[in-house]
Amino acid sequence: MRLLRYVFYRVLQIVPVALIVVVINFLLIHLAPGDVSILLAGEDANPEFMATIRERYGLDEPFLQQLWSYLVTILSGDFGQSYRTGEPVIGLIMERVPATLLLAGSSLAVAAILGTAIGTAIARRPGSFLDTAITTLSIALFSIPVFWLGLMLILFFAVRLQLLPSSGMITIGGPRDGLGHILDILWHMVLPVAALATVWLGQYVRLARVSVSEVLAESYVTTGRAIGYPERTIMTRFGLRNALLPLVTVLGLELGLLLTGAVLTETVFAWPGLGRLIYEAILARDTPIIMGAFVIMSFTVMIASLVTDILYAALDPRVRL
Amino acid sequence: MGRGLRLLRGVVSTVPGALSLAVVLLALVVALAAPWLDLADPVAMGREVYKAPSAAHWFGTDNFGRDVFSRVIWGTRVALVVAIGSAVLSIVVGAIIGAIAGYFGGLVDAALSRLFDVFLLIPTFFLVLLIVALFGASLPMTMFAIALTTWPRSARIMRSQVLSLKSRVYVQAALASGASHRQVIVRHVIPNGIAPILTDGALLMGLAVLTEAGLSFLGLGDQNSVSWGRMIFEGQRQLRLAPWMSIAPGVAMLVLVASLNLLGDALNYAMNPQLRTRGGAPRRRGTAPPPADEPGEGHGAILRVDNLSLAYRVGRRQIVAVDGVSFSLSRGGSLGIVGESGCGKSSLGSALLQTVPNNADFLSGTVSIDGQTVLAGGRPIARQGRLRIDALRWTHIATIFQSAMNALNPVATVERQLVDAYRHHRRGASRAEARERAGAVFDLIGVPRSRLNAYPHELSGGMRQRAMIALSLMLEPKLIIADEPTTALDMLIQDQILGEIEELRRRLGLSLILVSHDMGAVSETCERVAVMYAGRIVESAPTSVIFSRPSHPYTRALIDALPDLTGARRKLASLPAVTDQATCLDACRFAPRCPHATDLCRTVSPPVVTLMDGHDAECHYAADFAPQPREELVR
Numbered sequence: 001m002r003l004l005r006y007v008f009y010r011v012l013q014i015v016p017v018a019l020i021v022v023v024i025n026f027l028l029i030h031l032a033p034g035d036v037s038i039l040l041a042g043e044d045a046n047p048e049f050m051a052t053i054r055e056r057y058g059l060d061e062p063f064l065q066q067l068w069s070y071l072v073t074i075l076s077g078d079f080g081q082s083y084r085t086g087e088p089v090i091g092l093i094m095e096r097v098p099a100t101l102l103l104a105g106s107s108l109a110v111a112a113i114l115g116t117a118i119g120t121a122i123a124r125r126p127g128s129f130l131d132t133a134i135t136t137l138s139i140a141l142f143s144i145p146v147f148w149l150g151l152m153l154i155l156f157f158a159v160r161l162q163l164l165p166s167s168g169m170i171t172i173g174g175p176r177d178g179l180g181h182i183l184d185i186l187w188h189m190v191l192p193v194a195a196l197a198t199v200w201l202g203q204y205v206r207l208a209r210v211s212v213s214e215v216l217a218e219s220y221v222t223t224g225r226a227i228g229y230p231e232r233t234i235m236t237r238f239g240l241r242n243a244l245l246p247l248v249t250v251l252g253l254e255l256g257l258l259l260t261g262a263v264l265t266e267t268v269f270a271w272p273g274l275g276r277l278i279y280e281a282i283l284a285r286d287t288p289i290i291m292g293a294f295v296i297m298s299f300t301v302m303i304a305s306l307v308t309d310i311l312y313a314a315l316d317p318r319v320r321l
Numbered sequence: 322m323g324r325g326l327r328l329l330r331g332v333v334s335t336v337p338g339a340l341s342l343a344v345v346l347l348a349l350v351v352a353l354a355a356p357w358l359d360l361a362d363p364v365a366m367g368r369e370v371y372k373a374p375s376a377a378h379w380f381g382t383d384n385f386g387r388d389v390f391s392r393v394i395w396g397t398r399v400a401l402v403v404a405i406g407s408a409v410l411s412i413v414v415g416a417i418i419g420a421i422a423g424y425f426g427g428l429v430d431a432a433l434s435r436l437f438d439v440f441l442l443i444p445t446f447f448l449v450l451l452i453v454a455l456f457g458a459s460l461p462m463t464m465f466a467i468a469l470t471t472w473p474r475s476a477r478i479m480r481s482q483v484l485s486l487k488s489r490v491y492v493q494a495a496l497a498s499g500a501s502h503r504q505v506i507v508r509h510v511i512p513n514g515i516a517p518i519l520t521d522g523a524l525l526m527g528l529a530v531l532t533e534a535g536l537s538f539l540g541l542g543d544q545n546s547v548s549w550g551r552m553i554f555e556g557q558r559q560l561r562l563a564p565w566m567s568i569a570p571g572v573a574m575l576v577l578v579a580s581l582n583l584l585g586d587a588l589n590y591a592m593n594p595q596l597r598t599r600g601g602a603p604r605r606r607g608t609a610p611p612p613a614d615e616p617g618e619g620h621g622a623i624l625r626v627d628n629l630s631l632a633y634r635v636g637r638r639q640i641v642a643v644d645g646v647s648f649s650l651s652r653g654g655s656l657g658i659v660g661e662s663g664c665g666k667s668s669l670g671s672a673l674l675q676t677v678p679n680n681a682d683f684l685s686g687t688v689s690i691d692g693q694t695v696l697a698g699g700r701p702i703a704r705q706g707r708l709r710i711d712a713l714r715w716t717h718i719a720t721i722f723q724s725a726m727n728a729l730n731p732v733a734t735v736e737r738q739l740v741d742a743y744r745h746h747r748r749g750a751s752r753a754e755a756r757e758r759a760g761a762v763f764d765l766i767g768v769p770r771s772r773l774n775a776y777p778h779e780l781s782g783g784m785r786q787r788a789m790i791a792l793s794l795m796l797e798p799k800l801i802i803a804d805e806p807t808t809a810l811d812m813l814i815q816d817q818i819l820g821e822i823e824e825l826r827r828r829l830g831l832s833l834i835l836v837s838h839d840m841g842a843v844s845e846t847c848e849r850v851a852v853m854y855a856g857r858i859v860e861s862a863p864t865s866v867i868f869s870r871p872s873h874p875y876t877r878a879l880i881d882a883l884p885d886l887t888g889a890r891r892k893l894a895s896l897p898a899v900t901d902q903a904t905c906l907d908a909c910r911f912a913p914r915c916p917h918a919t920d921l922c923r924t925v926s927p928p929v930v931t932l933m934d935g936h937d938a939e940c941h942y943a944a945d946f947a948p949q950p951r952e953e954l955v956r
């Protein structure tokens with residue numbers, strides 16, 4: 001019951017943030033150089049279409065009225081149409097989401113699990129040579145521009161060794177159903193996932209190292225040692241169990257960063273996800289798609305942080321509901 | 322600017338810190354000097370296209386025949402301009418707004434903090450991307466967009482800095498002397514709060530470089546500048562033909578960004594050195610075999626400590642926390658160890674349990690618990706690779722920590738923790754058996770069994786402390802070390818809990834060591850008292866004797882600090898504050914604060930004077946003080 005109330009309040013807190021995102025979008029459109037209706041309809045839109053757009057967004061009405069119309073339109077899920085194809089933006093974006101989720105989700109899983117394990121291991125010996133070396137290395141890893149790493153992987157594994165596919169999600173003319181299809185996708189995922197996971201791995205090693213050693217300095221860990229538990233038990237039952245929770249929160253907060261990496265990686269590997277869509281939209285100057293993607297990404301991050309907060313509250317007895 | 326120098330020294334004292342600082346400085350020099358370096362024109366096209374790296378073109382040439390090496394060098398300029406530009410913009414705006422939020426507090430703070438939170442949830446890269454896509458791609462626009470999304474970061478840091486600074490003396494003094502808010506913010510608050518923001522600034526710069534590169538890579542880079550991101554963007558299409566086009570700028574970017582991030586990291590550690598080494602698993606210490614002449618379990622005193630010394634390593638300094646302490650505790654006896662915080666009493670407690678932190682070393686000492694030696698000559702005793710103390714933990718020696726300090730695992734119920742401890746030591750005990758024991762212990766200390774299912778944070782302070790006591794009793798230990806068991810509880814509960822501990826001790830025949838800063842608490846609970854000062858026991862005696870004939874000036878001061886009958890607590894401040902701890906060995910440690918110090922005290926360390934059987938004091942004039950009634954000595 002208390003959890004339910006907490007969920008309710010957290011959802012309430014999200015609402016103003018969502019509104020602000022939409023308002024930012026609105027202000028940007030109006031501040032940007034050029035005619036608003038052209039930005040919304042596209043440069044070579046015919047006069048009739050232009051007129052419907054002006055009508056829909058209330059462009060001939062007073063400013064605040066326009067803001068209101070814009071809010072209503074966006075919040076009803078209408079992000080306008082693509083210049084190029086005339087298709088609704090929301091549909092184009094939703095179509096791409098699964099591929100992005102697949103890529104980002106698998107990379108995240110690899111990075112988070114491996115990173116937590118390594119970070120926990122080096123937290124046992126803070127200040128040691130191994131700790132300094134791995135910490136330095138992990139900082140170097142998350143300093144790599146992910147798209148560049150992708151290119152280097154392509155260069156080595158696809159061009160030099162001709163081992164792995166360099167782009168796309170499926171082999172053209174390959175199997176379209178059953179196990180073969182899945183294996184084909186997995187095969188195409190190897191390089192992009194490697195690129196993304198490598199960069200994120202650095203983040204997670206570092207995060208885990210910091211939060212585990214913070215927990216190990218707590219007095220309940222000393223109690224555990226005074227009781228006489230072996231270090232293994234201390235690490236799992238006391239250390240990791242307590243450190244995992246802040247890690248989950250950070251995961252929610254850093255999702256924006258993760259999505260950025262995913263978008264850039266998709267561009268390199270021609271992965272048919274959101275990133276690719278954004279890239280193509282930039283090349284074609286298809287502004288409604290870019291705006292739609294920004295709003296959807298923001299909403300996604302907000303909802304993700306909401307979900308992690310609720311998860312945290314459910315997992316951690318300490319959170320005051 | 323002594324602090325700046327100290328920071329710098331902290332940074333260069335580690336290999337990654339020194340290297341990263343060197344790289345960042347080198348990049349700065351290269352960027353500034355680029356026009357005067359003998360470089361090929363980075364934008365001049367040539368006929369030699371797609372040339373692999375050679376002596377003439379170190380990094381090869383690109384699809385227009387431009388020299389890649391020269392372009393990478395010029396790219397450094399662009400990268401640093403973007404990095405510094407966005408970071409400075411972000412920090413200036415953020416620091417001012419953050420300072421305003423923290424300084425004025427109230428509604429201003431609430432509103433601004435909400436705004437910072439909103440930005441935390443917006444995926445910044447996509448906002449930057451949208452801005453640049455709408456307003457046109459150029460370097461200034463990129464910097465502006467980056468700063469627009471990152472300033473709340475600086476603002477948040479500044480806000481929390483200001484909140485903690487606000488109460489400091491000099492800010493209060495400035496305000497009292499009639500300075501305006503603006504003056505105080507500009508002169509005192511911002512300069513003092515800026516250090517952590519600058520640390521974050523290094524990270525911001527790295528982020529800015531990556532963001533600019535990401536934008537360029539998506540085709541939203543400044544068309545007129547040579548940026549690394551643009552070079553990779555162009556190189557991507559020639560990946561098969563001329564891989565060097567994309568390799569070189571990527572490596573340059575990686576090196577610069579990694580250096581910036583490492584520098585931020587090193588700065589952070591230089592400001593908070595304890596962060597680097599705290600926590601961790603206990604390190605292995607050299608062990609010794611059990612001595613031949615020990616009395617064995619069930620014989621001799623329950624605890625015997627001989628010449629125990631413990632020191633902490635902090636940086637290059639060594640701080641001796643426990644300095645040659647000896648005492649023993651008879652079976653069923655109780656001893657209070659009293660002293661101010663920092664006198665070494667808690668270190669002594671953890672030394673007995675061998676739960677000292679990794680930067681602590683046993684310099685000397687022999688400790689035996691229940692007739693079994695666990696430490697000899699400063700080395701833990703081990704047999705067949707197993708520490709002796711491990712076999713005694715919780716079954717012979719248990720501890721009660723101050724529970725306000727998170728002494729219980731926050732993510733497990735109290736019952737779970739009691740049951741786990743029980744089953745860890747009673748191998749083969751069933752869960753039901755362990756539960757029954759937990760219930761019995763709760764009955765013993767008079768807490769309803771229904772509280773067993775609570776998590777520590779769900780209990781009141783007093784209840785949590787009782788849960789900790791229950792945990793310590795689970796395996797019927799013979800000796801309990803209670804380290805400030807009632808600190809941070811309100812007075813009424815303190816008395817109750819002390820009473821309960823004393824009651825339990827008598828009923829169960831336990832031996833007890835009570836570590837406390839409170840002479841009063843100890844007097845109610847313990848048969849003997851040992852007063853600790855600067856790592857040494859300066860006086861020890863039966864409780865009644867300590868109160869009737871205190872013979873060390875420090876003991877007298879502690880007793881005088883007790884609340885008198887009216888309840889008003891006199892401050893220990895009647896003594897001068899602690900100066901730097903006894904630096905000179907040939908003197909009484911207490912001399913700098915002692916109202917009776919003489920030249921003898923300042924040049925010769927006092928001997929242990931035995932005033933009567935069981936009453937020792939470490940003071941030149943102990944014998945003179947002992948018979949005097951207390952009042953006469955207090956001025």
Ligand code: SF4
Nearest residue numbers: 909912915922940941
């Ligand atoms: S030895 Fe001297 S300085 Fe030290 S406590 Fe005694 S009187 Fe004071």
